[in-house]
Amino acid sequence: MVEGLVFRGRGPDNMKVEAGSLSIPLPSPPLPPRASRLVCLVAAILAFLLGVAVGVTLPLVLARSPISAPLALPQQQQQVEDVVEGASMVVEGGQGITPPLHTWAPPVANSHTPGGSTSSSVTVDSVVVNQTRWGGLDHDAPDVEEGAALLVDEVYWGAAVEAALPKGFPDHEVDDWRKFTRRQAVVRLQEGCGRMQNRLLTFENGTQSCCRYRQNYDQIQGEIFSFYLSRLLGLTNVPPSALGVVRAGAWQWAGVGGQLALAQWAEERPVVMTRFVEGLAPAFIPTPLRSSRRRLHPLDVEERDPRDLAALAELAQWSDLIIFDYLTANLDRVVNNLYNMQWNPSMMEAPAHNLARHAASGLLVFLDNESGLLHGYRLLDKYETFHASLLQALCVFRRSTAEKIRQLVASRDVGQRLRKMFGRHEPDLQDVLPPIPDKSVKILNERLQSVHKQISKCEKMYMNS
Helix, strand or coil: CEEEEEEEEECCCCCEEEEEEEEECCCCCCCCHHHHHHHHHHHHHHHHHHHHHHHHHHHHHHHCCCCCHHHHHHHHHHHHHHHHHHCCCCCCCCCCCCCCCCCCCCCCCCCCCCCHHHCCCCCCCCCCCCCCCCHHHCCCCCCCCCCCCCEECCCEECHHHHHHCCCCCCHHHHHHHHHHHHHCCEEEEEECCCCCCCEEEEECCCCEEEEECCCCCHHHHHHHHHHHHHHHCCCCCCCCEEEEECCCCCCCCHHHHHHHHHHCCCCCCEEEEEECCCCEEEEECCHHHCCCCCCECHHHHHCCCCCCHHHHHHHHHHHHHHHHHHHHCCCCCHHHHHHHHHCCCCHHHCEEEEEEEECCCCCEEECCCCCCCCHHHHCHHHHHHHHHHHHHCECCECHHHHHHHHHHHHHCCHHHHHHHHHHHHCHHHCCCCCCCCHHHHHHHHHHHHHHHHHHHHHHHHHHCC
16 A cells, blocks of 8 residues: 555546545455456356346236336337328339328329339329328228128129228219319429320319320220219229310410420310329239139139128229220220230239229229220220120129119110210310210120120029029
C-alpha cells in the first residue's frame, strides 16, 4: 500500500481531477494456473445452477399471477388488421398503388394504373391492383347454415352460393355514373387504358375513367351494347359505361383541346367512358375448365368443399361469364387463352385476358367487351369451335340467368330491348352512333336459343336421373 500521494491531471471527460491523499492498493500476486482454472470452474457451475433455478421458478410464479401476456394479444391483432387493411398489394412486375385521393358521391374508384401491359401477370387492358375497399363491391360473406345445399334441382346454384355472390354494380350506380359523365368537365387526357387510342380521362373533381376511342363504329357499338345486354341478363359484373361525343369546342372538352389533338381524336366521334375499378387482381380460369376435357357439371361442384363459399361463388360467376361471352361471341377473353394454346400449351394456366377479380369482394369484373355482338360475330367461322366448347362444358347455372334466357327466347325481342335502352339512356346520340344492326340481332337470337337448349339438356340429364 502506497499512501500520501498527490495527483493532479484530467479525467476521462477532460475534467480537472486533484487528490491530496490517496491510498492505492498494490496488486496481489497472481494465482497459480491450477487454482485459476478451479475458480473458473466453480464460478461456471454456480452460474448454471442459478440459471436453472430462475428458469424453473419464474414461470411457476407468473402462472399464478392474475396478470398474464395473453391480455395484450387483442391489441396486437388489431394492429395487424389495420396494417393489412391499408396495405397496397404488389403484382409481379408492378408496384404498390396508394389509396385514391378523390371520390364522388356515391363513391367512385379513381386511383388507377393505366395500361395493363405494365405488369406481366395482369392481362386486362386496364387494371389497378390495390387492396382498398370500394363502394358497391364491398361484400361480407354471409352466415350459412351447416349442410346447406350447394345445388338445387341438380343444375342450379343453391341459396348458400347465391348469398355469397358479391353484388357488383347495382342499377343506381350505373345511373349515377351516366349522369356524372354528362355534368363533369374533362381536365386531362393521358395515355393508358390499354392499346391504340384509348385514353385515361381525369374529370375536374379528380375522378378518372377509361375512355374508348375507335376509328370505326363496330367496337364502340360492341362495347356499349354488350354492356346493355349484361343489364338485360341481370349480370352486374360489367363496370358502368356511358357514351360521350368528342367536341373540342364544347364545355366538357374545352380544357383539353391540345391533348385531343395529340391523341388524334376526330371531332364528333362517339366514345365509351367506363368507370375505373380499383382493387383488381388477375383472375384465373377455374381448374375444371382448363383441361381439354373441360366441364363444370354438378359432380364437379359436389366434390368441392361446401365451406369454401368464396371459391363456389367465383365458380357461379364463371357460369354467368361463359353464357355472356357465348352470347356476345367475345373472343378477347377465355377464347383468347384457348386459341393461343396452339403456341403455348400452358395458356390455360395464365390469367384470363380482360378479366379481373376484385380482391376485397371476390367480384369477377368483365372488362373490355368491344369485340362482342359485331366484330366477334364476323369471326364466328374462325372461333365458333372455342365458343361452343365452353358452352357445352357448362351444366351448372344461376337460376336467375336461366330465367332471363328463357324470357328472351320466348319473347324474341332482345333487339327491341337493346335499341330501347339505347334510346332511353342516350337520347342525344341517336344521330352519332348507329343502333345494333339487324344482322347482329338475328345472330344473338340464335345464340340465345343455343344457350336455352344447353340448359334444357342439362336439366334432362341430371334432374331426371
